[in-house]
Amino acid sequence: MFKISEKFVRALKLGEAASEIVSTPFIDMPELISERALKGSEKTLSEHAATNAIAGYSPMVEVIPMPKRGYGPRPVAVLSASSRVLYESIIQRLAPGLPEPSRKQGFDLHLEFGVGPWDREDARIVDLDVAACYEYIDHRILQSELALQGLDANASEVLSGFLRNIFSREVGIPQALPASHLISDAYLERMERGLQRAGYRVNRFADDFRVIARDLSSAHKAIEIAVEEARSLGLTLADGKTNIRSPQDIRKIKKERDDLLQKYRDEAIDDLVSINFIQVDYDEFEIQEIDAADEDVDFAALMRIVEDWVASDPEQLTLHSSFGSRALRILKRAPDRIPDQWLIEIVSREPRYLRAVLLYVSERKEQKENWQTLSRLAELPRTSSWGRVWLLSISSSLPANAPEYQTKFLEWATTCLADKTEIVRAEAAWTLAGTGNISIGRVADLFVEASELTQCGIAAVAGRLDAKIPSGVGNAISGESRLVRSAYTWGTQNAS
CATH class of the missing domain: 3.30.70.270 (Reverse transcriptase/Diguanylate cyclase domain)
Incomplete structure (x- = not known):
């Protein structure tokens, strides 16, 4: 049980922390529905966090695995909105030192x-x-180090207590x-x-x-x-x-990477030079070579880097992979879409690039192909909880104008309602509510299963379904607390 004195809580800048968390997602994560649903309710969120801390409660957290380079996942601890407000504000008090x-x-x-x-x-x-x-x-070593640096001893002790309630091993x-x-x-x-x-x-x-x-x-x-x-x-x-x-060895590695990009740029320049015929007299023409624009050269070079990357041996690390996320970020603006098979191959061999691929897809205008890509990515066998959250989140931002591929994806999203990870279930419910593919009864079941971590997200789903005709279930859910009611109301206002 985590409890703080009322005097200490009132001295924290909870309002600033609340404003920060509803507008800033976890690093390398999309905006979660349980935090998005609290936009405009920062004051209610900060008051809810204060009440919890003074009365005493157990901070809510769910650890999900995120792929990283090499072997094994990186565990990401996702805090509930009110827990995150407290955590951020405690560290904000320590920040000056x-x-x-x-x-x-x-x-x-x-x-x-x-x-x-x-x-x-x-x-x-x-x-x-x-x-x-x-x-x-180590929480004890951390507290000791903060004390040695002359930081607020009370805040250091409160921080250690907060961390101990999340990580019982005290590390x-x-x-x-x-x-x-x-x-x-x-x-x-x-x-x-x-x-x-x-x-x-x-x-x-x-x-x-x-x-x-x-x-x-x-x-x-x-x-x-x-x-x-x-x-x-x-x-x-x-x-x-x-x-x-040696310094020379390090410079050599950087030069090899720079030379690789330049090689592809030079090849692209040769291929992109166009020929224009200029009439200089009635029957006389001159040939003029027109160089490609820098952006066109970059697009062509990076497209070829991606092509050679996905064609390389997946068990061999190549310099091409070091351009991965940067290439995808720049190619979002390119006139030609990266072939679907390349995108799937990138994620299949490097699951950590799923985020970059999905952000690429979200910026493209080819909606039928976008839904096809999402459906194929959802079928990959090694999709982590982190990956499922990203897939569901990006799908919610795409226009629903490719029924054949959207239906296939929504069938997969429906299976996510039974996912062992709570935040995946909440994201799936929000996605399905947008197309009417979830019942208010199923939402009620999800709310009963939910902890403080996703209650607001599930309440927003109920609000989305109740936007036109309020239901008794939605009314019951919204009565859970002021904070949950705020999320429900947000859902009714963001139903489309």
Whole structure:
């Protein structure tokens, strides 16, 4: 049971946190219906969170697996809206004393550290990565570290209590939230200081460390120090991501990537040069070559990169895959659509690219093909809970003008009503309500099964069905609480 004193709760900026969470989804997640349904009800949400904290309650969370590069999933802890408000506002109170966010510099700048023209050529660059960092942050060590940095002791204690109620083993913080990035920076700064005390230049982006060593022996020593510092925090280094390289080797890898793109651009330029006949006299013409626009060249080059990527050996990592999400993002504007089979192949071999593929699809105008792509993606055998949430969310944003393929997708969405993951069930219900493919009775059953995590989302579904003719079931659901009533009302107003 998590409980905070009324004095402390009233000092939190709950209203600001509520406004933030209804407009900002979890990182790498779509907007969830249970949070979208609270837009315009930020005051009610903040009051609901305050009442819960003062009276005492158990913060609601559901952990879903998200694909990542390599093997194994990344567990994402999805908090209920009111729990997220409390979490964000507690960390907001600590924020003035927390370190400068390491992500602020950008990952590209992190990768330039130690390999600039002014850096020593005979140095050795050590790249380190903490394995499953957020999953193993120790609550007691975190509280101690925050205290050592002179932060609000009361807020630190409240934060530890909140985390203990979510993670009973007293290790772990929620992933996919900017607030978690802030406290993980404070935690990892201790490891960074340990390396700096030993005389090393260090740059850190999240849990990725880059250390400059004078020679190979010094580089190995840096790894030993990092291992010890990580162990003192209850963490370990990721073996496969620990590297010692020269600045020249790092530049060579970047050059290979740049050269690959330039090769495809050069080929595209050759193919896209058009010929125009200019009349200079009655019977005389001159030939003029017209160069392609830069954007057309980029479209053609990236399309060929994607083509060669999906044609490559799926068990071999190629440079082509490093252009994955960037290529899809740029090709959204291209005149020609990426062939459906390529899109399916990308997700089949790299499930983490599902989000990028779906965002690509959502921006395309070929609606029949869009529904066909969604239906085929839904049939893939390795679709995680995270993937099902994305598929359902994107489907809700597409026009319903391809019955043949939409029907097939909605049949799949109906099976998601029995999914073991609560947020998948809520997203499926919202999707099906948009086409009248769910009954108010089934919604009532889902509401009974729901925790605070998705009650507002299910209430919005009831409101969507009740938009024209209110039902007794909808009235009963909306009477659950002020917050649930707000979500129900939002559903009636956003039924179309």
